[in-house]
Amino acid sequence: MTVSFESRPMLDVILFNVTNGLIIGAFYVLMALGLSLILNLSNVINFAHGNFLAIGGYLAFVLVPVTGFWLALLISPIATAILGLAVERLMIRQVYRRDPVYSLLLTFGLAFIIQDMCRYIWGPNGLPLSVPDTIAAPISNEFFFITWYRIFMVVIVVVAVGGLFTFLRYTKVGVRIRAGTLDLETVSVLGVNVGFLRSFNFGLGCLLAGLAGVLAGGQIGLNPNMGDDLLMPSFIAIIVGGVGSLAGTLVGGLLIGVAAAVTTVFWPSGNEAVIYMIMAIVLIIRPRGLMGEEGMLT
Amino acid sequence: MDHLKLPVGRRTLIKGGAMLGAMQLASPFIVKALGDQPIKIGMVDPLTGSLSALAQSEVEGAKYAVAEVNKKNGILGRQVELLVEDSANDVGTGVQKTRKLIDRDHVDVIFGDVNSGIAYAIAQVTTEKKVFHIVPGGHTDPITGTNCKWNVFRICNTTSMDAAAITPELVKRFGKRWFFVTPDYAYGHTLQDAFVKNLKKAGGEYEGDMLPIAATEFSATLIKARAYKPNVLLNNMGGLAQIDCMKQFVQFGMAKDMALGGALFELESVKAVPKDAQAGWWDFEWWWDQPKVPEVGKFVADFRKAVGKTPSARHWFGYVAVNSVRLAADKAKSMEGPKLALAMEDMELPPDVALQPGKVFYRKGDHELMPNIFVGEVHPPQGNPDNIFTAAALVPGEQAAGTVEDTGCKMTPPPV
Numbered sequence: 001m002t003v004s005f006e007s008r009p010m011l012d013v014i015l016f017n018v019t020n021g022l023i024i025g026a027f028y029v030l031m032a033l034g035l036s037l038i039l040n041l042s043n044v045i046n047f048a049h050g051n052f053l054a055i056g057g058y059l060a061f062v063l064v065p066v067t068g069f070w071l072a073l074l075i076s077p078i079a080t081a082i083l084g085l086a087v088e089r090l091m092i093r094q095v096y097r098r099d100p101v102y103s104l105l106l107t108f109g110l111a112f113i114i115q116d117m118c119r120y121i122w123g124p125n126g127l128p129l130s131v132p133d134t135i136a137a138p139i140s141n142e143f144f145f146i147t148w149y150r151i152f153m154v155v156i157v158v159v160a161v162g163g164l165f166t167f168l169r170y171t172k173v174g175v176r177i178r179a180g181t182l183d184l185e186t187v188s189v190l191g192v193n194v195g196f197l198r199s200f201n202f203g204l205g206c207l208l209a210g211l212a213g214v215l216a217g218g219q220i221g222l223n224p225n226m227g228d229d230l231l232m233p234s235f236i237a238i239i240v241g242g243v244g245s246l247a248g249t250l251v252g253g254l255l256i257g258v259a260a261a262v263t264t265v266f267w268p269s270g271n272e273a274v275i276y277m278i279m280a281i282v283l284i285i286r287p288r289g290l291m292g293e294e295g296m297l298t
Numbered sequence: 299m300d301h302l303k304l305p306v307g308r309r310t311l312i313k314g315g316a317m318l319g320a321m322q323l324a325s326p327f328i329v330k331a332l333g334d335q336p337i338k339i340g341m342v343d344p345l346t347g348s349l350s351a352l353a354q355s356e357v358e359g360a361k362y363a364v365a366e367v368n369k370k371n372g373i374l375g376r377q378v379e380l381l382v383e384d385s386a387n388d389v390g391t392g393v394q395k396t397r398k399l400i401d402r403d404h405v406d407v408i409f410g411d412v413n414s415g416i417a418y419a420i421a422q423v424t425t426e427k428k429v430f431h432i433v434p435g436g437h438t439d440p441i442t443g444t445n446c447k448w449n450v451f452r453i454c455n456t457t458s459m460d461a462a463a464i465t466p467e468l469v470k471r472f473g474k475r476w477f478f479v480t481p482d483y484a485y486g487h488t489l490q491d492a493f494v495k496n497l498k499k500a501g502g503e504y505e506g507d508m509l510p511i512a513a514t515e516f517s518a519t520l521i522k523a524r525a526y527k528p529n530v531l532l533n534n535m536g537g538l539a540q541i542d543c544m545k546q547f548v549q550f551g552m553a554k555d556m557a558l559g560g561a562l563f564e565l566e567s568v569k570a571v572p573k574d575a576q577a578g579w580w581d582f583e584w585w586w587d588q589p590k591v592p593e594v595g596k597f598v599a600d601f602r603k604a605v606g607k608t609p610s611a612r613h614w615f616g617y618v619a620v621n622s623v624r625l626a627a628d629k630a631k632s633m634e635g636p637k638l639a640l641a642m643e644d645m646e647l648p649p650d651v652a653l654q655p656g657k658v659f660y661r662k663g664d665h666e667l668m669p670n671i672f673v674g675e676v677h678p679p680q681g682n683p684d685n686i687f688t689a690a691a692l693v694p695g696e697q698a699a700g701t702v703e704d705t706g707c708k709m710t711p712p713p714v
Contacts, residue, residue, distance in 0.1 A: 016521045017518050020517050020518055021518070024515055124351045124353075124354045125351040125354075125566055125570050126538050126541045126571075136549065144524060144550045144552065145521050145524075145550050149549070219545075220514055223570075224350075225538070229512060260518070264507065264518035264519055264522070265522060268508055268519060269507075269510065272513075
């Protein structure tokens with residue numbers, strides 16, 4: 001359908017959507033970083049990552065009436081991380097030494113189990129997650145699509161990403177995780193407890209998923225399928241940015257967010273297809289991704 | 299060839315013949331035993347995916363009706379068994395599950411699907427297999443329009459009916475400049491076409507976006523909508539997508555700039571959005587609060603007791619589907635597809651199944667149920683948490699549907 005607005009210049013609509021796309025992209029980044037962490041260190045393609053996101057959101061739904069939104073935002077990701085640690089210890093750990101297909105199938109099954117569990121406990125109907133009125137309104141009539149909540153979301157993402165990068169660069173565990181991403185076997189030979197490293201890393205990934213779940217819940221509400229819809233853009237952000245590169249994931253997430261938003265202006269029904277097209281183009285022209293290292297996809 | 303040497307003796311052959319004869323005599327008893335087998339109804343609905351809440355309600359309504367029917371000696375004296383399959387909101391899966399229900403489980407009847415695209419696809423299968431098929435809640439027009447079949451009947455309205463019922467109200471109250479947010483699949487296309495047809499008749503203008511069926515992010519489209527400055531934003535999305543769109547609409551404070559409305563905003567969806575988003579003018583295909591119809595009060599009380607929920611239009615669809623089979627089978631004295639189809643044509647629903655005023659019947663020409671359409675305003679709960687809608691008008695289904703010729707249906711008679 002063509003766009004022919006009389007009341008506002010087309011350029012404004014495009015610029016608004018670039019800004020809007022950066023906000024959406026920031027959210028994809030948060031989700032993709034957790035996924036990327038687990039994939040890079042443990043070589044596990046965690047198909048249940050979106051479902052950990054849903055659990056984070058639902059836990060907040062349960063907590064908000066008791067603790068209020070702010071405390072729920074703190075507790076839910078931690079609780080999701082603890083659940084992730086238990087899952088890693090009981091299930092994922094058993095397949096580390098096997099072909100990655102095993103972990104892929106395991107997490108694929110786990111995704112269905114968690115989704116049905118959410119459906120059983122909280123029902124198939126959507127549920128609203130209340131956010132404080134103080135951050136619910138738009139910042140101005142002109143920039144109506146930038147609500148204080150969306151700004152808050154971006155700030156949280158910036159803090160989380162900054163914190164993660166600082167942690168990985170300046171702490172002993174962080175440096176070991178980065179080293180393990182490059183060569184886990186050598187790290188193991190040097191006496192590092194790889195089991196702990198993997199568990200910690202998986203928990204950290206789930207913490208980010210839980211955080212994304214609470215933020216997504218406040219934005220679009222909760223439903224058992226909510227993780228599925230957000231999982232694919234996250235995978236694409238990783239592939240576009242480059243497997244093995246957290247900075248690449250950041251760039252990939254923002255890029256597909258902006259691309260999807262701007263595409264909506266010209267070709268609304270193609271706003272999902274465009275991110276797959278970007279992935280295809282990147283894979284053809286630069287298979288390692290925009291910032292990935294050679295060989296990481298093999 | 300000299301002699302044919304048989305591997306069995308003459309006496310054995312005679313004994314075998316006698317046994318075969320005895321089996322023929324005994325066969326009526328075997329047939330009678332088959333008559334004691336339950337009647338199987340296969341229900342294909344998207345129990346997972348973005349339409350799952352609506353599908354669950356349809357299944358609950360059908361299960362409730364099956365329990366009621368079985369308490370009253372079933373259908374034609376046989377108990378009814380409901381076999382439910384998840385189409386996962388995917389056409390291929392829906393078709394595969396339908397074939398499985400027909401070929402392996404030998405169901406007598408198929409119900410489904412909430413997703414219009416799947417309903418449309420499985421209608422091809424049921425027609426090919428000559429199985430009686432009721433579409434409780436898939437709205438796209440061709441199912442009972444250009445692609446109508448002798449074996450397919452529909453309970454929910456067509457998109458044309460819903461659009462025709464609400465358009466005059468929206469134009470009268472808010473104006474003729476509209477922006478559509480529509481899902482990009484069969485239901486969305488026919489619904490938007492129907493709205494555009496009615497809006498153009500009223501001299502209106504429009505703009506709009508077709509988005510993926512399970513879209514979660516609407517901010518980009520809402521930016522376009524606001525720039526267009528419409529009088530009304532028509533949210534045609536379904537299930538969870540509609541809910542997400544409503545939430546973002548409210549978060550962006552757009553309610554003060556334009557009215558909100560559309561064909562359907564169902565009880566399941568209204569309850570899932572914040573109070574601010576419980577707004578706008580919509581069609582409801584059935585409504586539980588009808589003080590002037592005594593049968594409705596009893597149904598709602600019994601349903602709440604049994605299921606623990608207030609029935610929605612989707613529950614009613616499932617309930618009507620099972621009872622339609624019962625009524626048609628009683629009339630046809632048979633469960634054969636062609637005979638059921640013939641019995642359903644122009645069949646009027648009794649008040650305890652119709653659950654609304656006036657005559658509610660399956661129109662012979664296109665096999666579309668002709669109920670009333672409840673047009674009114676959605677609002678935050680008033681007293682009862684399920685009291686979120688006030689009907690302003692009842693539009694007769696036949697008036698909204700137009701003539702059979704208008705639908706494009708050229709029905710072939712059932713092959714009785």
